Amino acid sequence: MRRRHLLALLVLGAAGSPWTWATAGANSPLMLANVYHPGVPLADYWVSEKYDGVRGYWDGKQLLTRGGERVNAPAWFTAGWPATPLDGELWAGRGQFTKAVSTVRQQIPIDAAWRGMRFMVFDLPAQGGPFTERIPVLNRLLATMAVPWVQPVAQSRVATHQALQVMLMKTVRLGGEGLMLHRGASLYRAQRNDDLLKVKTHEDAEARVIAHIPGKGKYAGLLGALLVEAPAAEGHPVRRFKLGTGFSDEQRRNPPTLGSWVTYRFRGLNDSGLPRFASFLRVREDMPS
Structure with a gap:
């Protein structure tokens, strides 16, 4: 049976207000996405691939799921990771969602399965400043780590709804799930709002x-x-x-x-x-x- 964990991570955000890791199973302490709709000012957003895996949160000491449950990854997988919290996706590749879930669920980690996993990091929850400024900080941090299976999610810009749809169709044809839009001016807020939007064909x-x-x-x-x-x-x-x-x-x-x-x-x-x-x-x- 799954155990629920009460996590007591408290991080000060850019505005000085506390960012709290709440009780597992309650409101998620992670930033969650709304759904994209035409008319969104795309010039305000960064765009990246939406990775179809298991949401992962590194609190500086342990790897957790979106629900706050500990992920039993092999010790080598998280060896050398920083004390800085990381928000990302535990991903086994395009079209491999079931494999990712099966790997993450194991109470006793299977090394061979974890060798095919990557942690695709898209944000630094405890880092102050807007997302546009957090991107280079994230890239420098992961470059310093030099861990091949921990990778930053590539961010780019798109000018129009039509260009976004072209990018979406190309990503889906290649086996991807969709795209994510992240408002460049947004601070990390542990709630669901339009600072983060998912773009999918359904x-x-x-x-x-x-x-x-x-x-x-x-x-x-x-x-x-x-x-x-x-x-x-x-x-x-x-x-x-x-x-x-x-x-x-x-x-x-x-x-x-x-x-x-x-x-x-x-x-x-x-x-x-x-x-x-x-x-x-x-x-x-x-x-x-």
Whole structure:
């Protein structure tokens, strides 16, 4: 069974206000992204690839998931890492999300699997100043570390929505998940806001599984649908709805456990705030039950 950790990291931000690593399972202490929409002033943002792995946070002493659980990486993987907190993605390569999750979940690390992992670092949570100024600090820090499997995420600029879509399509064709936009003037704030935006060919979000709905007809004796609960966000209250598509036969025989988190795809929201054409995508193993 997973253990929850109460983490007591307190870092002073640029404005002098405390940045607190909160209790695992509560509001995430990491910076979280909203969804990109046309009309965003792209000149204000840096753009990078969205790496499809497991969110990782190095607190200066140990490696943690987004939910605050310790990652049991081999000692050699984090040897020589700095006391400076690092925010990034534990990544096994394009199209290797399942491999990354399986590797990170192991209570006893498997060296051979970790040899294929990289920690793609995109921010320094404890570093003061705007993101544009944090980028060169991050690059210098990782260059000094000289650890091949710890790499800075490359940042660039894009001028127009059309150019952004061209970059997105190229990234997806090469097997990438999407893009991220990071406002250059933003400080590191442990909340979800428009300082960080994800750009994908479809919308997705997370919800907690609260019930299994039995199947009928060809799915008799199997899972018919998941009843899930999405947390309140962006002016919408907590929402409950069904996910009935997107499952493999194996997932219908052995559905995600109650209390676990899943990612679902959808096409916008209806007037009541519920996702349209929602379908199951995958289990979020990096989020605490």
